Amino acid sequence: xxVDKTIRNILVAEIVFPIVLLVFxxxxxxxxVLYRAGxxxxxxxxxxxxxxxxxxxxxxxxxxxxxxxxxALGNIVFLYYLKKPxxxxxxxxxxxxxxxxxxxxxxxxxxGKANVLYTFYPPLIAHWTFYLGAALLIVGSIVPLFxxxxxxxxxxxxxxxxxxxxxxxxxxxxxxxxxxxxxxxxVIEVLFQLLPLSLGxxxxxxxxxxxxxxxxxxxxxxxxxxxxxxxxxxxxxxKIVTGEGKLYSDGAARxxxxxxxxxxxxVGLHHQFTEPGITNNYKLIxxxxxxxxxxxxxxxxxTVAASLEYSIKAKYPETKDSYLYWLAKIPYISLEGNRWLxxxxxxxxxxxxxxxxxxxxxASYNMNQVVHNTSxxxxxxxxxxxxxxxxxxxxMSLYFLSQLTGxxxxxxxxxxxxxxxxWQGMLxxxxxxxxxxxxxxxxxxxxxxxxxxxxxxxxxxEWVGYAELSVFAGVLIVVGFVFWAISFFGTLLSPATxxxxxxxxxxxxxxxxxxxxxxxxxxWVVFSSLLFLVSYIPALYDVTKRGxxxxxxxxxxxxxxxxxxxxxxxEDKNEKAELR
Amino acid sequence: MDRAEKTALTLxxxxxxxxxxxxxxxxxxxxxDVPTCITDVKPFTEGKVIQHAPNRxxxxxxxxxxxxxxxxxxxxxxxxxxxxxxxxxxxxGFQIDNTNVNLMAVPGTVAYARYKxxxxxxxxxxxxxxxxxxxxxxxxxxxxx
Numbered sequence: 001x002x003v004d005k006t007i008r009n010i011l012v013a014e015i016v017f018p019i020v021l022l023v024f025x026x027x028x029x030x031x032x033v034l035y036r037a038g039x040x041x042x043x044x045x046x047x048x049x050x051x052x053x054x055x056x057x058x059x060x061x062x063x064x065x066x067x068x069x070x071x072a073l074g075n076i077v078f079l080y081y082l083k084k085p086x087x088x089x090x091x092x093x094x095x096x097x098x099x100x101x102x103x104x105x106x107x108x109x110x111x112g113k114a115n116v117l118y119t120f121y122p123p124l125i126a127h128w129t130f131y132l133g134a135a136l137l138i139v140g141s142i143v144p145l146f147x148x149x150x151x152x153x154x155x156x157x158x159x160x161x162x163x164x165x166x167x168x169x170x171x172x173x174x175x176x177x178x179x180x181x182x183x184x185x186x187v188i189e190v191l192f193q194l195l196p197l198s199l200g201x202x203x204x205x206x207x208x209x210x211x212x213x214x215x216x217x218x219x220x221x222x223x224x225x226x227x228x229x230x231x232x233x234x235x236x237x238x239k240i241v242t243g244e245g246k247l248y249s250d251g252a253a254r255x256x257x258x259x260x261x262x263x264x265x266x267v268g269l270h271h272q273f274t275e276p277g278i279t280n281n282y283k284l285i286x287x288x289x290x291x292x293x294x295x296x297x298x299x300x301x302x303t304v305a306a307s308l309e310y311s312i313k314a315k316y317p318e319t320k321d322s323y324l325y326w327l328a329k330i331p332y333i334s335l336e337g338n339r340w341l342x343x344x345x346x347x348x349x350x351x352x353x354x355x356x357x358x359x360x361x362x363a364s365y366n367m368n369q370v371v372h373n374t375s376x377x378x379x380x381x382x383x384x385x386x387x388x389x390x391x392x393x394x395x396m397s398l399y400f401l402s403q404l405t406g407x408x409x410x411x412x413x414x415x416x417x418x419x420x421x422x423w424q425g426m427l428x429x430x431x432x433x434x435x436x437x438x439x440x441x442x443x444x445x446x447x448x449x450x451x452x453x454x455x456x457x458x459x460x461x462e463w464v465g466y467a468e469l470s471v472f473a474g475v476l477i478v479v480g481f482v483f484w485a486i487s488f489f490g491t492l493l494s495p496a497t498x499x500x501x502x503x504x505x506x507x508x509x510x511x512x513x514x515x516x517x518x519x520x521x522x523x524w525v526v527f528s529s530l531l532f533l534v535s536y537i538p539a540l541y542d543v544t545k546r547g548x549x550x551x552x553x554x555x556x557x558x559x560x561x562x563x564x565x566x567x568x569x570x571e572d573k574n575e576k577a578e579l580r
Numbered sequence: 581m582d583r584a585e586k587t588a589l590t591l592x593x594x595x596x597x598x599x600x601x602x603x604x605x606x607x608x609x610x611x612x613d614v615p616t617c618i619t620d621v622k623p624f625t626e627g628k629v630i631q632h633a634p635n636r637x638x639x640x641x642x643x644x645x646x647x648x649x650x651x652x653x654x655x656x657x658x659x660x661x662x663x664x665x666x667x668x669x670x671x672x673g674f675q676i677d678n679t680n681v682n683l684m685a686v687p688g689t690v691a692y693a694r695y696k697x698x699x700x701x702x703x704x705x706x707x708x709x710x711x712x713x714x715x716x717x718x719x720x721x722x723x724x725x
Contacts, residue, residue, distance in 0.1 A: 043713070049713070051710065051712075051713065051715070054710075115712075115713075117710050121670075121671045121709075121710075122670075123669065123670045123671070123687060124670050124671070124710075124711070124712065206688070207670075207671060207686050207687055207688065208686055208688065208689055211671075211686070248585075249581065249582075249585060251581065252581065252585055272684075273614045273615075274614060274615055274682050274683055274684050274691070275615070275684045275686060275689075275691070276615060276616075276617060276618055276665075276683075276684065276686060276689040276690055276691035276692070277617055277618075277686060277689040278617055279616070279617045280607075280613060280614055280616050280617070283614060284603075284604070284607060287603060288600050288603075288604075291596040291599055291600050291603075292596065294592075294596055295589075295592050295593055295596055298588070298592035298595075298596075299588065299589060299592060302584075302585065302588040302589075302592075303585075306584065306585075360599065364599065364603055365603045365606075365607060365614060366603060366606050366607055366612040366613060366614060367603075368614070369614060369680040369681075369682045370680060370682070372675075372682045372708075373673050373675070373682070373708040373709055374675070374708065439677075440675055440677045440678070440704070440706065442673070442675070442706050442707075442708035443708065444708075444709070444710045444715075445706075445708070445710070445715060445716045446715070446716040447716060449716060450716040450717050450719075451706070451716070451719075458717065458719050460704065511581070511582060511585075513581070542617060546617065546619055547617040547618070547619055547689055548688045548689055549622055549623055549688050549689065550623070550687075550688045551688060552669075552670075552687035552688055555645070555669055555670050555712070556712075557712040557713050558712065558713050559645075559712075560644065560645035560646070560669060560712075562669070
């Protein structure tokens with residue numbers, strides 16, 4: 001379909017801007033493995049300190065890149081499937097808020113005023129521009145939902161009574177509704193705890209409450225990253241794998257999105273298993289819900305595999321009776337038409353398989369004691385958000401860039417190889433980080449100048465091999481990214497060869513059931529929000545009333561002396577605590 | 581939903597229910613539990629080694645930017661140790677190598693774990709939560725003789 005020029009430019013900007021930032025994010029990822037293994041034995045390189053680089057790596061890759069690309073994908077999906085124009089004023093507002101907020105936070109990070117990592121745990125405090133920037137990014141990302149997608153969705157429903165909305169719209173819509181629900185706790189944390197402390201309006205903060213509010217957002221957000229990738233797995237992958245493939249079941253896909261809507265929220269405490277201040281049974285309940293949220297991912301694994309099998313067997317009759325031989329017919333590396341995208345999906349799926357298993361280990365309550373805050377954890381999420389999610393986003397970004405600008409994809413060969421290098425590198429990285437984690441290798445630590453430095457009294461030789469292996473893995477991943485970037489920027493900078501024409505390959509459903517209970521979203525949204533609230537009331541009681549004795553003043557990362565003045569009230573509270 | 585889908589869904593739910601059962605069994609029957617909510621110990625402002633009996637110790641760990649107090653503790657093999665941990669400033673982490681003792685030090689709260697040190701040797705403790713520029717040097721040890 002033809003896309004209005006203003007909207008086209010906005011969409012292209014929403015793809016190119018986060019990717020330019022991603023280049024910095026990935027550079028700091030490479031620096032991480034070099035520092036940690038002791039290849040660089042220093043506190044900083046090129047004026048950027050280790051923990052500053054780690055903050056940039058986390059915030060850019062996991063928050064900025066994902067959020068803006070998801071907004072772009074949502075805009076494209078709503079525009080294409082509902083065939084209703086997006087409103088330029090709304091899109092401009094969203095873009096300005098997102099980019100402005102990002103630049104604000106980027107200024108704080110690049111100038112070293114926000115070395116707080118992407119979890120920004122207080123009492124470590126960043127410059128207020130960091131928090132305000134993040135808040136503006138979030139607000140900007142929500143604007144299109146309320147002023148573009150929702151009205152278009154309602155209008156489409158009215159014009160097509162009794163019909164199901166297209167699956168991709170359904171998925172992106174549910175995902176963004178989840179986003180609105182999950183940002184509530186983190187916005188409360190930023191507006192009522194962090195910003196006032198950072199601006200000096202208050203002198204103390206309750207760190208346990210802040211952590212609980214953060215993780216009430218921080219785990220659901222991984223599903224916000226994941227679901228757009230699932231949408232593409234359901235709609236694009238089955239179609240392009242043979243050119244005429246089908247999605248095995250439309251109903252199962254919709255059920256998956258609803259299950260995520262319900263189960264994504266009562267799970268955040270599984271990040272806080274080791275924390276004092278929260279009663280164990282509440283943590284256990286969240287652990288069990290986390291196992292529940294694995295179910296829709298397992299249904300997805302089934303549906304995607306079944307769609308691939310059905311599509312391949314329909315195209316190649318000789319594989320009809322095979323159990324596994326059909327797998328050999330998947331075009332893992334192919335330059336034909338849109339099939340180059342298959343490599344992004346397949347490499348991502350193989351990584352996500354590992355990510356799912358390690359994720360269940362993390363969530364498994366008592367087992368978490370072995371791996372909490374060790375390198376096992378980054379090992380895990382580099383195969384999920386750094387695996388399937390990033391690969392699908394990179395693949396789709398390149399695809400939509402070419403569509404929206406009318407430019408042929410350049411260096412397609414590199415673009416096809418990129419995800420496989422990424423896959424291989426990430427698999428080795430995950431192995432090295434996971435096994436080192438079992439031996440207690442900490443995450444988020446500049447180990448190169450202490451634990452992995454033979455001259456340091458803290459030297460721990462048992463971690464050296466794994467850290468060195470992760471350097472090798474990191475280099476492979478970066479080579480993969482460079483391949484992709486050559487293709488992406490090569491395409492961007494080449495002249496347009498045809499008229500811009502947006503086309504999303506879409507698989508029809510093989511089983512297409514009505515499932516009326518899944519078509520009305522409002523009751524599910526209400527139920528999900530209530531479950532979220534109920535699941536957090538006991539934990540919030542614990543961290544405000546029961547398990548916390550007093551609040552803490554703010555600190556910066558350079559100095560063990562508080563930067564805000566603790567009030568004398570602290571003494572009163574101490575005494576009260578004694579009386580209890 | 582066709583038969584294959586129903587089977588897949590049932591298997592997925594059954595597998596997760598099985599895992600859930602194992603976790604609950606380990607937590608409730610075998611008492612392999614996570615650190616609990618402590619409401620009867622006030623956060624302390626100095627580290628301490630308290631010996632209650634020849635093989636019975638209480639360690640009060642204070643985590644501060646960027647050291648643990650006490651930095652080194654010597655105990656005899658076979659000691660049962662109650663570990664209390666708090667923070668004097670920001671969030672810190674606390675993991676004793678080769679054990680399941682894995683705690684967070686959060687200001688205003690006290691974390692607790694009990695461990696029996698059977699094997700002699702040096703047990704390294706690292707801070708595993710980012711706590712500022714000196715984080716990588718924040719370590720301690722328990723020497724079991």
